[in-house]
Amino acid sequence: MTDPQWTILKTLRWTADYFRGKGVLEPRASAEVLLAHVLGLSRLDLYLRYDQPLAPEELARFKVLMVRRRQGEPVAYLTGHREFWSLDFQVAPGVLIPRPETEILVSAALEAARNKMVGTGLQPAASATGQEGDHRIWGVEIGVGSGAVVVALAKELPQMDWLALDLSAAALTVARDNARRHGVGGRLHFVRGDLVSGLKPGPRFALLVANLPYVPRAEWEQLPKDIRDFEPREALLGGDDGLDLIRPLVRQAQQYLPPGGCIALEVGAGQAEQVLDLLRETEAYEQLESLEDYQGIQRVVRGRRR
Numbered sequence: 265m266t267d268p269q270w271t272i273l274k275t276l277r278w279t280a281d282y283f284r285g286k287g288v289l290e291p292r293a294s295a296e297v298l299l300a301h302v303l304g305l306s307r308l309d310l311y312l313r314y315d316q317p318l319a320p321e322e323l324a325r326f327k328v329l330m331v332r333r334r335q336g337e338p339v340a341y342l343t344g345h346r347e348f349w350s351l352d353f354q355v356a357p358g359v360l361i362p363r364p365e366t367e368i369l370v371s372a373a374l375e376a377a378r379n380k381m382v383g384t385g386l387q388p389a390a391s392a393t394g395q396e397g398d399h400r401i402w403g404v405e406i407g408v409g410s411g412a413v414v415v416a417l418a419k420e421l422p423q424m425d426w427l428a429l430d431l432s433a434a435a436l437t438v439a440r441d442n443a444r445r446h447g448v449g450g451r452l453h454f455v456r457g458d459l460v461s462g463l464k465p466g467p468r469f470a471l472l473v474a475n476l477p478y479v480p481r482a483e484w485e486q487l488p489k490d491i492r493d494f495e496p497r498e499a500l501l502g503g504d505d506g507l508d509l510i511r512p513l514v515r516q517a518q519q520y521l522p523p524g525g526c527i528a529l530e531v532g533a534g535q536a537e538q539v540l541d542l543l544r545e546t547e548a549y550e551q552l553e554s555l556e557d558y559q560g561i562q563r564v565v566r567g568r569r570r
């Protein structure tokens with residue numbers, strides 16, 4: 265590909281065919297996003313300027329990304345960006361790429377906040393910081409990753425502050441950066457910890473959300489190579505049945521929620537009933553329900569603290 269007559273359209277067509285032949289997932293979209301990234305254009309611009317030839321330096325940079333994509337590296341790691349909740353998030357290797365179905369977790373938490381919390385003026389019974397005179401409303405996300413969920417919620421709910429917790433230092437660095445870029449850094453408080461083990465018990469949070477690792481061990485090998493070889497195992501793998509992290513969180517979460525507070529958990533395909541049962545066993549929740557994603561999978565489990 266050194267011919268100066270490589271136009272945008274010719275490059276796109278050639279690359280999409282090449283990717284298709286090599287079994288790359290989403291061949292056309294991959295080609296478009298990578299070329300748009302190299303040229304500093306939107307995907308739409310590519311088609312508006314379809315006959316523009318590429319400079320040798322642009323072709324060279326594109327070729328490097330093309331080879332990495334052929335080897336399975338996710339597009340989001342190659343560009344350093346992924347859109348979520350119509351916001352641009354930075355992503356980096358070592359941190360999970362936010363998924364479209366996780367927007368269901370955001371809308372489930374938002375709906376709960378707007379219907380149950382804002383409407384009734386619910387305040388956490390005690391402040392999250394433990395400081396005298398702290399009357400703000402707090403939420404907590406356990407396992408923030410890139411920060412996509414907590415940043416989207418912070419943007420939508422300007423009256424709330426959030427504790428943003430993860431076990432991974434790499435995730436917290438990326439999440440902190442995303443919070444700053446979206447102007448909500450002042451209302452997000454980042455903590456490194458293992459589930460809620462480092463948090464002082466007390467009904468401090470009006471909302472508790474989590475998208476913890478939930479892939480069962482047996483399903484790991486069936487995941488596409490793009491995920492298995494490039495995304496962090498510790499952000500995805502949830503032990504033998506996928507519930508190794510969700511189970512202890514459900515056991516402990518109730519002590520952090522005041523009456524009327526809401527828990528919302530993302531779960532894997534086929535796990536919703538089991539997680540609802542775990543929540544029922546605590547006898548701490550009412551209005552337990554699961555919510556479907558765009559593919560008809562019960563993706564989020566939600567309940568209201570009695």
Ligand SMILES: C[S@@+](CC[C@H](N)C(=O)[O-])C[C@H]1O[C@@H](n2cnc3c(N)ncnc32)[C@H](O)[C@@H]1O
Nearest residue numbers: 362407408409430431432458459475476477499
């Ligand atoms: C499936 S990812 C979700 C990331 C992000 N919330 C999202 O939805 O895109 C799970 C996250 O939980 C974190 N995690 C895994 N085990 C944890 C633990 N024991 N305590 C806290 N966070 C944990 C991982 O580092 C990862 O960032």
